[in-house]
Amino acid sequence: MPEPPVILAKGTGAATAAGHAGTASGGPGGAKVFAPWNDPDAKPLVEFRSVTKLFGEVAAVDDLSLKIYPREFFALLGPSGCGKTTLMRMLAGFESPTHGEIWLDGKELTGTPPNRRPVNMMFQAYALFPHLSVADNIAFGLRRDGLPKGEVAERVEQMLALVQLHGLATRRPHQLSGGQRQRVALARSLAKRPKMLLLDEPLGALDKKLREQTQFELVSIQERLGTTFLIVTHDQDEAMTVADRIAVMDQGRLVQVAPPAQIYEYPTSRYVADFLGDVNLIEGRVAAMAAENARLTWCEGRPDFTCPANPDLKPGDTAWFGIRPEKVAIDKDMPPDRPGQNAVEGTVWDIGYVGNLSTYHVKLDDGQMVRAQVANRVHLARREISWEDRVWLSWGKDDGVLLAR
């Protein structure tokens, strides 16, 4: 199973992504895990209360409520057009909610213009001022605040150091590469030390290598400054890499809000399961529901699956069993029958090879396709499973999820 990205050590050194149980404390060595969302006394920095934004008849954001906590790196994830940018622009003050309230640091924001909000935004296309040098771009906000000259210069220096752009202070934006412009935009939006930084698809214009590298830099900058970051992205890997919590959006609503590992391992809907990563979904009918485990009838005449319980379901309900391809084992022989182990037989239909991984597309005897993903530890030539082979797929009783919708 893939380890969730453990890079968010929130100043404690305890590199533990908050697990599915979401314990607020008690990581390795007793160090406190960063999970204010589980603490009922924690004060949110930002709170959306039933916010709706209508453009004409269309609800870009639909009755959405959300709390974001100080020092959090929060990701809004969703397909294009689901309302991510609109949500962010309401927080920045460029759009106002049709209904509902937005609270920031204990104050309701309605009517506060963008220049009076203690948030700054890094724009999707950077929006650097073409007529100003890098240094003047970064100093722009500081000068508007009337900071003394010396302090402005000092802060600009700090910011250039933070984003590693020494020596480029006098350049104009059009003399920079895409990656450099992205850094200037970041420096400019951080220069005023906002309570919260909004990043709208900040890495969308960079190529893959640079993007991955920059993701880690963003995390490290966020940890050093302790600023709350709200990032908008449609790239699930990016959200998983950088965020403490991810909110998955669909058509203006939040579908699930949880830490990356939880959202990956325990999605609450087919939409989320499918949106983050790859998933096999098998439709069936609930045969039995106990406290720990449920049984799902998925094909007449075959043994039922044993899977984790879902309190939203009762026997007789239609449900979907979801399991990640990397959790499905593939064998030529029937696996030993252990209690709770699920096993099905099928025929290898296709093999997808991507170097480090192979994905086996196996057609079950009732026609459904199930994918199993295996790390290629032996050389390709010595691989023992081939096209058309009869194989057994198996997984443990707790390896998947049972979904009601």
Next chain:
Amino acid sequence: MRRFTWFNATSITLGFVFLYLPIILLVIYSFNDSRLVTVWGGFSGRWYGEALRNDAFLSAAWNTLQVALVTATVATVLGTLAAIVLVRGGRFLGRTLFGGMVYAPLVMPEVITGLSLLLLFVSLDVPRGLMTIMLAHITFAMCYASVVISARLVSFDRSLEEAALDLGCNQFSAFLRVTLPNILPSIIAAWLLSFTLSLDDLVIASFTSGPGATTLPMRIYSQVRLGVTPEINALSSMLVGLVTVGVIVASLISKRAETRRLAAERAAR
């Protein structure tokens, strides 16, 4: 496109001859030593000297310059405001009507513009003079200015203004510090265009001027009715030179700004 053919060469030559032969003749004859306009009497620059010593011409030129300067400045300011409202104002009641009304004078026959303004001034009992010419010129030059400036504003990236707001500007200072520097070339171009339009207008000025407020084109026109003199040729040549320089500078400025902007945008990808 770029291939040389006799057809292309001929048509372009004919076109340019048609457009510029009269002006070239005018300039050539302005250096004619002879008093008779149609007889070549050798090369001389004396008519330029004569023209510059003619008090009637000089005062007309001074009037024209005053009118053109005021017109260009006021029309550019008003044109900029109109462009901002039209491009940035979003949808407001009467937007289409306002847009149409701003651009209507572009296609209005000058005689009609001049006549209606004259009627207005007469009925309001405004004493006619330089002031009324300026008002008249501002009305039509403003339309041209707003066309030039709104063309630039349309392509101006709105998120730059939002970035300025986000970093602490209010609407006004965002415009001053971010929008204005970036659309400045088009504003300069609009100023030069308005200046030239006002400089060579005869029809509207004739309708709206009063005693003592004679502009250079009006002076030239009235002189020509008494017969073309070499002095007029010299004066007209100077005017042609001034207008040419104005137009060339305006187009160079906007062209250079455009190339720079395109380069910056290409780099931004």
